[in-house]
Amino acid sequence: MIRPEFVVLxxxxxxxxxxxxxxxxxxxxxxxxxxxxxxxxxxxxxxxxTALPGKGFYVAIPHTDSSHVIESGIAVATLQTPVRFGLMSDPAEQVDVSLVFLLAVADPREHLVLLKHLMGILSDTELLHKVLGSSSADEILDALQSNFA
Amino acid sequence: MRTLNILTVCGSGTISSTMVAQKLKEALAADGISITTTEVKPTQVLGHVEQGNYDFVVNTTPVPGNISIPVINGVGFLTGLEEEEFLEEVRQVISQILNNEAN
Incomplete structure (x- = not known):
């Protein structure tokens, strides 16, 4: 679901x-x-x-319902400077997001394990720093996939 | 013990609510508690609660309206950062519901 061509550094x-x-x-x-x-x-x-609080940082997981999706995929972006997203739990509050996962999910039940592992990054500071410090798409995929293993 | 009926809520009524529902099923199964879940959007909660037989709501985004059953914030459970605190709250709500029924 996460392919190198879906990674923006x-x-x-x-x-x-x-x-x-x-x-x-x-x-x-x-x-x-x-x-x-x-x-x-x-x-x-x-x-x-869709901003969610991690340990000392925020991640956003923008997505929409499956009627707009043909095939499931996850795109990842690290950012030169954080951008403002509203908090999922409190839409009026804007926070600085450092990592964005854009989700295209055709059937959430089918991809629960992957999505759950994606959430794992929020409580894993070391993994997050590895992802944010990656200098290639493959490095990001390796870091994320080590978490999925 | 009877099966509990739970509404899980997120903005799209699919992704986060399904993740929360699945995690909750697994976590409570370990306690011997079985649940059924329905995933909905925030605007569908009031209607579901009024017409259905739900025990409580778990939400990742604010729910509008006056909801007559317990509403538990599930963001810390979704992210995994406050998993134990969340489950503790859920267990308390469940034991309160079951106690009320027994009396």
């Missing part, structure tokens, strides 16, 4: 919208989501934002 994005559009473009290019996907994710993000 040190994105220059200045906002949640920019990083969501940048990652959505990768999904569209590889035809795993419909053209309606980015707008649906952005709309959802406005109403129900």
């Amino acid at each position: 040190q994105s220059p994005a200045n906002s949640a919208e920019e990083v969501i559009r940048e990652l959505s473009e990768l999904f569209i290019r590889h035809q795993i989501v419909k053209d309606s996907y980015p707008a649906a994710v952005l709309e959802r993000e406005r109403e129900y934002p």
Whole structure:
């Protein structure tokens, strides 16, 4: 589900919208989501934002319902500077997010284990630093997959 | 002990709510407690609670309206950062529900 072509290192994005559009473009290019996907994710993000607190940092997991998804995939972006996302638990509160996982999930039940492992990064500071400090897509995939093993 | 009926809530009514539901099923099964779960969006909670037979709600995003059953914040459980605190709260709510029924 996470492929090297879905990894963006040190994105220059200045906002949640920019990083969501940048990652959505990768999904569209590889035809795993419909053209309606980015707008649906952005709309959802406005109403129900997706930043989650980790240990000393925030991660965002923007996504939308499966009607916009053709095939499941996860895109990852590290950022040159953190961007503001609303908190899932308190949408009025904006936080600085350092890592973004854009999710395209065709059937959540099918991918529960993977999603659960993705959540594991929130409580694993060492793993997060490894991911944030990665200098190639393969390095990020290795770090994440070591967590999935 | 009877099976408990739980609503899990997230913005899309799918991903986070399904993760929370699955984790909760596993965690409570270890305590010998069986649950059934329904995953919904925040705006569907009030209607479900009024019309269905639910014991409590676990949410990852705020739920609008006046909900007549316990609502437990599940973000710390989803992220794994406050898993034990969350499960403790769930166990308390469950024992309260079952105690009320026994009396």
